[in-house]
Amino acid sequence: MQAKQNINIEKIIKNVTASLAIEGLKPSKDAVTINRQFxxxxxxxxxxxNKIKEKYIKVTVK
Incomplete structure (x- = not known):
C-alpha cells in the first residue's frame, strides 16, 4: 500500500510541475519538498x- 501511495504522490507532483511548465513556471526545490511533506x-x-510564505519572505527581504 505504501508503494502505491508513493506512486500517487509522484504522479501528483509531476502533474503540478507539468501544469506550471505550461504557464512558463517551475516550482522551486523547496516548494516541491514542502508539497511532498503535505x-x-x-x-x-x-x-x-506558512513554510512557503517564510521562504518567499526571506528571499524578497534580502
Whole structure:
C-alpha cells in the first residue's frame, strides 16, 4: 500500500510541475519538498502555506 501511495504522490507532483511548465513556471526545490511533506501527511496545509510564505519572505527581504 505504501508503494502505491508513493506512486500517487509522484504522479501528483509531476502533474503540478507539468501544469506550471505550461504557464512558463517551475516550482522551486523547496516548494516541491514542502508539497511532498503535505501529501505524505507530515504537515498540514496551513503549515505548508506558512513554510512557503517564510521562504518567499526571506528571499524578497534580502
Amino acid at each position: 501529501l505524505e501527511g507530515k504537515i498540514s496545509s496551513k503549515e505548508a502555506i
